Amino acid sequence: MSDLKPALEAVLMVVDEPAAEAHLAKVLDRTPREVADALHELADEYTADGRGFELRRVAGGWRYYTRPAHAAAVEAFVLDGQQARLTQAALETLAVVAYRQPVSRSRVSAVRGVNCDGVMRTLLQRGLVEEAGAEPETGAILYRTTNYFLERMGLRGLDELPELAPFLPEADAVEPDSLEGVPSFDPDRDEPADEETTEA
Structure with a gap:
């Protein structure tokens, strides 16, 4: 497994969506069990070392995320004063x-x-x-x-x-x-209320 974990790290650095264990196993020519064990070990190592990022299993796959404790630093760097959030x-x-x-x-x-x-x-x-x-x-x-x-x-x-x-x-x-006077919105009715024209 000595060469598996570095290979997983290299692949996960370039993915743009969570990578499934089965896909990683196929690409790296390893068994799904070997890949799963290596991923869990990596995740534990990053936590034990107090790294600024973590390896998490989300949406059926694995991906690197920055740790919540450093969210302010990441937000300041990425947004740099720009707000790109949902309304x-x-x-x-x-x-x-x-x-x-x-x-x-x-x-x-x-x-x-x-x-x-x-x-x-x-x-x-x-x-x-x-x-x-x-x-x-x-x-x-x-x-x-x-x-x-x-x-x-x-x-x-x-x-x-x-x-x-x-x-x-x-x-x-x-x-x-x-x-009294407070509108009651029934989620099962089909007619929407007055149109809200300022949303975007």
Whole structure:
């Protein structure tokens, strides 16, 4: 295994998406077990040495990531004062797709209470969501998150998404009288509310 770990490091340095163990094994002419063991050993070594990067298994493969402890330094270098983040509207829309997928645009709009067509186009262009067939009843296109979404979020799968309950307001905390005039958005209705024209 003495030459396997350096070979894995060299390959992982040039991948632009998580590399699967089976693919690495085929390329390096090793067994999947040998590759898996070597990858875990490398990951443990980087952690033990306190390196500024780590080797993580996400979205069905392995890839190098900078450690969260050094996020500020990396952000300062990459952005250099430029903000290239998703808007709040895009983040909210992405969250709805992630937790309700596969889901149609009209249902996402119903959950958010605004038209989200423009935001969905942005998420599609960035490769964070993709088409996932059509709704049998209406023929509406359904959307789901992509492996790129998992990669960017550092997740192995959708089952690692955090539970929503801790972030929802407690029912007892809202006085009944205070609900008057507050719109109620039914995620299962098909008609979106007033269009939100400023999102991008």
